[in-house]
Amino acid sequence: MSLTQHIELPNGVKYDQPLGLYINGKFVPGVEGKTFEVINPATEKVTCSVHEATEKDVDIAVKAARAAFTSGPWPEMAPADRGCLLNKLADLMERDMHKIASVESLDNGKSVTLSKIDVVNAIGCLRYYAGWADKVHGKVIDTKPGTVNFTRNEPIGVCGQIIPWNFPLLMWAWKIGPAIATGNTVVLKTAEQTPLSALVVSELITEAGFPPGVINIISGFGRVAGAAISNHMDVDKVAFTGSTLVGRTILKAAADSNLKKVTLELGGKSPNIIFKDADIDKAIEWANMGIFFNHGQCCCAGSRIYVQEDIYDEFVEKFKQRIAKNVVGDPFDDKTFQGPQVSQLQFDRIMSYIEHGKAEGAKVEIGGQRKGDVGYFIEPTIFSNVKTDMKIMQEEIFGPVASIAKFKDVDEIVEIGNATTYGLAAAVHTKDINTAFDVANRLKAGTVWVNCYNMLSSAIPFGGFKESGLGRELGKAALANYTQIKSVHINIGGHD
Ligand code: ADP
Numbered sequence: 244m245s246l247t248q249h250i251e252l253p254n255g256v257k258y259d260q261p262l263g264l265y266i267n268g269k270f271v272p273g274v275e276g277k278t279f280e281v282i283n284p285a286t287e288k289v290t291c292s293v294h295e296a297t298e299k300d301v302d303i304a305v306k307a308a309r310a311a312f313t314s315g316p317w318p319e320m321a322p323a324d325r326g327c328l329l330n331k332l333a334d335l336m337e338r339d340m341h342k343i344a345s346v347e348s349l350d351n352g353k354s355v356t357l358s359k360i361d362v363v364n365a366i367g368c369l370r371y372y373a374g375w376a377d378k379v380h381g382k383v384i385d386t387k388p389g390t391v392n393f394t395r396n397e398p399i400g401v402c403g404q405i406i407p408w409n410f411p412l413l414m415w416a417w418k419i420g421p422a423i424a425t426g427n428t429v430v431l432k433t434a435e436q437t438p439l440s441a442l443v444v445s446e447l448i449t450e451a452g453f454p455p456g457v458i459n460i461i462s463g464f465g466r467v468a469g470a471a472i473s474n475h476m477d478v479d480k481v482a483f484t485g486s487t488l489v490g491r492t493i494l495k496a497a498a499d500s501n502l503k504k505v506t507l508e509l510g511g512k513s514p515n516i517i518f519k520d521a522d523i524d525k526a527i528e529w530a531n532m533g534i535f536f537n538h539g540q541c542c543c544a545g546s547r548i549y550v551q552e553d554i555y556d557e558f559v560e561k562f563k564q565r566i567a568k569n570v571v572g573d574p575f576d577d578k579t580f581q582g583p584q585v586s587q588l589q590f591d592r593i594m595s596y597i598e599h600g601k602a603e604g605a606k607v608e609i610g611g612q613r614k615g616d617v618g619y620f621i622e623p624t625i626f627s628n629v630k631t632d633m634k635i636m637q638e639e640i641f642g643p644v645a646s647i648a649k650f651k652d653v654d655e656i657v658e659i660g661n662a663t664t665y666g667l668a669a670a671v672h673t674k675d676i677n678t679a680f681d682v683a684n685r686l687k688a689g690t691v692w693v694n695c696y697n698m699l700s701s702a703i704p705f706g707g708f709k710e711s712g713l714g715r716e717l718g719k720a721a722l723a724n725y726t727q728i729k730s731v732h733i734n735i736g737g738h739d
Pocket residue numbers: 405406407408432433434435463464465466468469470473484485486487489490492493
């Protein structure tokens with residue numbers, strides 16, 4: 244199969260889509276000659292096929308990454324120059340923003356407007372970490388006379404990175420930025436549902452001038468290429484974003500192989516708590532963003548909405564009216580807020596949760612059906628009167644489905660909010676500063692938003708308490724994931 248395919252998009256963008264595995268600075272076919280189809284979720288038609296990485300390709304990519312880490316220009320490069328390369332890549336992405344965002348929409352189904360936000364944030368993330376490249380350093384630690392002791396923050400080595408399909412390019416940036424700034428080399432596997440945008444950006448990695456082998460991007464399946472990365476004896480670290488189920492598998496694989504360092508950013512069932520004194524119209528806008536942004540396909544989605552009993556009926560009625568205005572449709576239409584879900588599998592999963600919710604007796608306030616008969620579109624769905632033990636209140640649905648329930652007071656909502664194995668995010672809406680601080684401090688979540696939702700910044704750590712993850716991405720905190728500390732003790736005083 245060829246290594247490129249010409250593609251013309253509904254918005255007039257025409258480009259040559261790379262299809263190969265990006266290894267050692269070149270696009271190559273997989274060793275076993277396998278390929279897989281990429282489906283357009285809005286039409287259910289095949290967009291193209293891409294080359295599939297198997298265990299042998301992972302091994303070739305790891306060898307390229309090891310060679311680039313060990314010798315040649317990369318280990319010789321001044322840290323500031325690594326920052327320059329990241330900035331150069333960011334500039335090229337900015338130049339090609341419209342094309343990259345359009346490819347993301349074709350592949351993932353999110354509207355071009357949303358894809359552009361993702362690309363802007365991905366660029367911002369690279370620039371943020373470019374700034375850190377020459378600011379990561381150790382300490383001199385005085386212990387006793389006659390000695391000098393210092394620490395060095397050294398790169399870990401070859402980093403395997405496995406990312407999901409909900410924010411393909413943004414998750415790519417969260418992984419690439421800190422790893423490259425700190426001098427590691429990378430083998431990154433995209434999700435099998437959405438390999439296209441990272442391949443387009445791989446052309447820019449070459450154009451930016453990264454030495455071959457520093458960044459390798461492969462397309463492939465989790466159980467094959469993903470497992471090969473997490474089991475590999477020469478991968479020093481694995482960073483994963485995806486389901487809690489697969490996160491456990493990766494941690495086990497790391498333990499059973501070479502005890503590679505592991506960071507995990509996993510699922511959530513985040514509570515979005517609305518107190519009676521909140522600005523109800525604003526709370527409704529944030530609740531909409533919390534659960535329906537990106538079609539509900541966010542690990543930090545505010546999928547459990549709890550409203551204080553005094554305003555519960557008013558909230559449900561107004562929320563329903565607001566959600567009716569969310570435009571569901573073609574990702575290439577500027578008016579679209581919600582496109583299709585990413586795949587048939589996700590569509591089926593979400594529809595089955597909706598059926599469970601109905602069967603368990605929750606009330607469908609709006610939605611609850613497939614939208615149209617082509618593409619994986621689902622009506623934005625609100626369930627009210629959802630009981631704590633119902634499946635739709637317990638499990639991560641990863642779709643446009645909100646579950647609403649009422650609560651009485653702070654103590655009750657803190658208990659309910661924390662009654663989950665997850666701990667990724669939470670939000671509180673109130674005008675009372677004491678309530679805001681009190682609840683924010685007592686919720687067991689890696690991020691707590693107050694009077695907002697889904698606000699993220701490259702500078703602010705993001706990650707999970709409990710079964711939502713290990714370690715933090717973004718901010719200075721992420722640098723620790725990609726460096727290891729070496730302590731050097733020097734005896735200068737002739738002590739034997
Ligand atoms: P989802 O269920 O939302 O698709 P997954 O956790 O299955 O999320 O997938 C996220 C990423 O993990 C994808 O890149 C996928 O290919 C990869 N993956 C899935 N299974 C495994 C596995 N057993 N080992 C390593 N990676 C995997």
